[in-house]
Amino acid sequence: MQDDPVIRVVSKILIPTIMLFGLYVQFHGDFGPGGGFQAGVIFASAFLLNAIVFGMNKGRHVWSPAFVLQCIALGVLIYGGTGVAGMVLSGNFLDYNVLLTDPVAGQHMGILLIEFGVGLTVASVMVGLFFAFASRPAHNRLLAQDDVRQEKAQKTKPNATAKTKGASK
Amino acid sequence: MNFFVVDSLLMALLTIIAIMAVRQQRLLGVIILSGSYSLIAATWFVVLDAVDVAFTEAAVGAGVSTVLALATLSQVPDQEKKRPIEPLPLLVAVGAGLLLLLAVVDMPSFEDPTAPVHTHVAPHYITLSGSEIGVPNIVTSVLSSYRGFDTFGEVVVVFTAAISVLIVLAGWTRKRKSKDRA
Numbered sequence: 001m002q003d004d005p006v007i008r009v010v011s012k013i014l015i016p017t018i019m020l021f022g023l024y025v026q027f028h029g030d031f032g033p034g035g036g037f038q039a040g041v042i043f044a045s046a047f048l049l050n051a052i053v054f055g056m057n058k059g060r061h062v063w064s065p066a067f068v069l070q071c072i073a074l075g076v077l078i079y080g081g082t083g084v085a086g087m088v089l090s091g092n093f094l095d096y097n098v099l100l101t102d103p104v105a106g107q108h109m110g111i112l113l114i115e116f117g118v119g120l121t122v123a124s125v126m127v128g129l130f131f132a133f134a135s136r137p138a139h140n141r142l143l144a145q146d147d148v149r150q151e152k153a154q155k156t157k158p159n160a161t162a163k164t165k166g167a168s169k
Numbered sequence: 170m171n172f173f174v175v176d177s178l179l180m181a182l183l184t185i186i187a188i189m190a191v192r193q194q195r196l197l198g199v200i201i202l203s204g205s206y207s208l209i210a211a212t213w214f215v216v217l218d219a220v221d222v223a224f225t226e227a228a229v230g231a232g233v234s235t236v237l238a239l240a241t242l243s244q245v246p247d248q249e250k251k252r253p254i255e256p257l258p259l260l261v262a263v264g265a266g267l268l269l270l271l272a273v274v275d276m277p278s279f280e281d282p283t284a285p286v287h288t289h290v291a292p293h294y295i296t297l298s299g300s301e302i303g304v305p306n307i308v309t310s311v312l313s314s315y316r317g318f319d320t321f322g323e324v325v326v327v328f329t330a331a332i333s334v335l336i337v338l339a340g341w342t343r344k345r346k347s348k349d350r351a
Contacts, residue, residue: 025224030304033220035312041228048236069335076328079321094317104303111304111313118324125331126233132338133240 011053018046026119030108036115040122047127056134068128075121082113172216179213194249196242204235221308290315 022043029035051059083094091098096110183206190202207230214223277284294311302310312320 029309030306032306033224033308035221035309038221038224038228041225041233045228045232045236048233052236072328072331076324079324083317083321094321096314096317104301107302107310107314108304110317111302111309114313114317114320115309118320121324121328125327126237128331128335129237130240132335133237133244136244136338 007053011049015046015050018049019043022046022123026115027112029115030111036118037122039115040119041126043119044123044126044130047123048130051130051134056131059134060131063124063127065128065131068124068131071120071124072128075117075119075124078117078120079114082110082117086110175216176213179209179216182209183213194251196245196247196249197239199249200235200238200242203238204231207231207234221306 022039022045025034025042026036026039029039047059047063050062082096082099086095086098087093089098094110094114096107097103099106099109186202186206186209190199190206193199193202207226211223211227211231214220214226277286281287294307294315298304298307298310298315302314304310304314
């Protein structure tokens with residue numbers, strides 16, 4: 001799909017817009033519809049669009065698979081850590097009232113933190129699943145063409161391929 | 170009365186799309202149909218005033234899961250094998266459907282204020298979440314504060330499911346070589 005100028009230009013405009021909307025849904029979830037789950041999915045769809053239009057290798061370059069794996073765990077850790085922080089500050093598990101001196105402000109703080117954890121986990125899970133499926137050798141032609149072409153181009157410069165291979169392992 | 174027309178229209182569309190998806194042999198068509206099914210279901214949730222659910226349905230059902238299904242389609246043949254209808258699974262499916270319809274009769278009617286779900290903890294959330302949590306969206310305050318432990322469980326479920334899928338599809342973190350596995 002890389003050769004189509006319409007798709008390239010439109011996705012270049014759309015990708016930042018989608019990410020901005022994802023952040024809006026993430027941090028505006030307290031006031032309107034939305035929250036971590038929806039925001040994570042919307043945020044991930046920007047990366048998915050990038051990988052579909054510009055090829056899997058470019059997609060991996062933006063959010064590397066190792067970092068995707070770390071983010072999956074990090075989101076759960078942020079959520080659980082917020083809960084444990086409540087216990088450390090002599091409350092119950094996931095009790096946000098004790099996070100700050102004012103209980104209502106503490107609730108705001110806690111909700112913001114755990115929604116961020118949810119969003120991070122969901123976004124990186126979606127990106128990771130897509131990478132995992134799309135990185136396999138394709139049975140159909142659907143997603144394969146761009147990558148095959150890129151790999152052919154990369155064979156002309158073996159230095160770069162060797163370097164990335166060493167870094168990813 | 171107006172809502173009745175909208176509801177029936179959406180339900181009819183959902184039924185038509187479901188039947189089309191069952192009859193469709195090409196898997197690409199099935200994926201597109203299931204995406205549009207989710208979109209219409211999201212519209213229906215908006216009619217029912219469940220905007221948060223509608224949002225999730227539109228983003229997950231119509232958006233990402235369609236893309237993930239397309240990515241899966243690149244791994245499998247794109248045509249469904251034609252099979253004769255087997256009587257026993259059909260009987261089980263129809264029987265289970267009829268039992269569920271029977272259960273619907275016993276459910277309290279929609280918007281019934283005396284239904285058990287509206288008399289247990291819901292009044293507390295609606296009247297006190299403004300002063301206890303201070304978040305305008307009650308859905309968010311229930312989801313992340315009152316029911317924070319459940320949501321934690323949900324996130325852990327997402328985490329576990331993703332880890333198991335990624336283990337099954339291992340090898341994706343390495344850069345793919347062109348010909349060795351094709």
